[in-house]
Amino acid sequence: MKKIYVLDTNVLLQDPMAIFSFQDNDVILPAIVLEEVDSKKRLMDEIGRNARYVAKLLDELRLKGQLHKGVTMENGGDIRVELNHRSFSRMQELFLDMTNDNRILAVALNLHHEEQQKENPRDVILVSKDALLRVKADAIGLPAEDFLSDRVVHEYSNLYKGYTTVKAPIETIQHFYGQGPFELKRFLPTVSLHPNEFVIMKDELGGSSSAMGRVSGDGRLLLPLLFGDEIVWGVKARNAQQKMAMELLLNKDIPLVTLTGKAGTGKTLLSLAAGLMMTEDDHEYKKLLVARPIVPLGKDIGYLPGEKEEKLKPWMQPIYDNLEYLFNTKQSGDLDKILAGLGSIQVEALTYIRGRSIPEQFIIIDEAQNLTKHEAKTILTRVGENSKIILMGDPQQIDHPYLDEVNNGLTYVVEIFKNEKMSGHIALQKGERSSLAQLAADLL
Secondary structure, three states: OOOEEEEOHHHHHHOHHHHHOOOOOEEEEEHHHHHHHHHHOOOOOHHHHHHHHHHHHHHHHHOOOOOOOOEEOOOOOEEEEEOOOOOOHHHHOOOOOOOHHHHHHHHHHHHHHHHHOOOOOOOEEEEOOOHHHHHHHHHOOOOEEOOOOOOOOOOHHHOOOOEEEEEEOHHHHHHHHHHOOEEHHHHOOOOOOOOOOEEEEEEOOOOOOEEEEEEOOOOOEEEEOOOOOOEEOOEEOOOHHHHHHHHHHOOOOOOEEEEEOOOOOOHHHHHHHHHHHHHHHOOOOOEEEEEEOOOOOOOOHHHOOOOHHHHHHHHHHHHHHHHHHHHOOOOOOHHHHHHHHHOOEEEEEHHHOOOOOEOOEEEEEOOHHHOOHHHHHHHHOOEOOOOEEEEEEOOOOOOOOOOOOOOOHHHHHHHHOOOOOOEEEEEOOOOOOOHHHHHHHHHO
């Protein structure tokens, strides 16, 4: 039997195509949802873009019939803008304020009660990204769900890590050490691996012998690491995952690298060190471009005093901290002089990357977990010929109001590109900033 899904505004602002995600069931949009979408359409960010796209989709559906009476979509379900069932009488005893959330809840509750009077009642389900609205719905006996269709993985623990550990005969490990690359089908026939995935082989009999290699781009060979033990601008990998990350960062044949991990695992430092080496020392790239999204925890950038550079400084300070370490600066102002002298290092906010074409550059995008899928796509499509781009962040530390650890742009890129030979990924596990930083990351 068909179900009735009542959508909250945040579902549409997160994914404008959400109305087509409920198969042949009925989709209800309370009238207040249209008003909330309308209030967002003038914003010049991702939310505003989605609001305008929702308006366009509904206008196209309107040509098929009257939306307040219901229009059948291509998937067989009906979509209806609900003008009735908005009485607040059942809600007044529970929630006194007629907020927009409570008005959406009232529509769903009234539809639910109407269905219960029928001989074959249909389920009425509220769909919202707002956890508290789902809690309210549950409190009054109304089924509520999160919108999950935008997730590339259902659980963060299932996210691709970029490496796997396998048990192997000691002969296989010794062969790899002695003769180098070998065919995966011959030596590890039962293991399913992705291009550029790393393999840690351990003695199947429990001995201490082990080896680490990288799957070739075509998935046929297991290759020994070439760059994992290099000292790059005074930085040396301290654990297995950092060695894997360094292998990807210094490999010019892998133009897209994604790094995830908690604070202190070395994502930014390793990426900057690799970028400086390939730009300043090896001259593989003309510029090192470092950018991060501005997701304000307080006032937005426009409220800060000063010119653009002065406004950006607080947002970019984590980048400057790592650069000060790499350049071993001693006094305040030394880094500014170095950067001005080099001219090949550019630190920007992602706001200023839109519309650009960026060829022959080593590009680092920090805090990429705060990007939406559309923003991640926009950035990757800016990458020009002979450029390399690094997306990194901690998907469990998100400041964006409509994103979580499994539907953000970084997680999306990791999962979508894991089968591509142009891409490599590593989930860094161990914190190397300090024992206190690691303990705080684990406990807090």
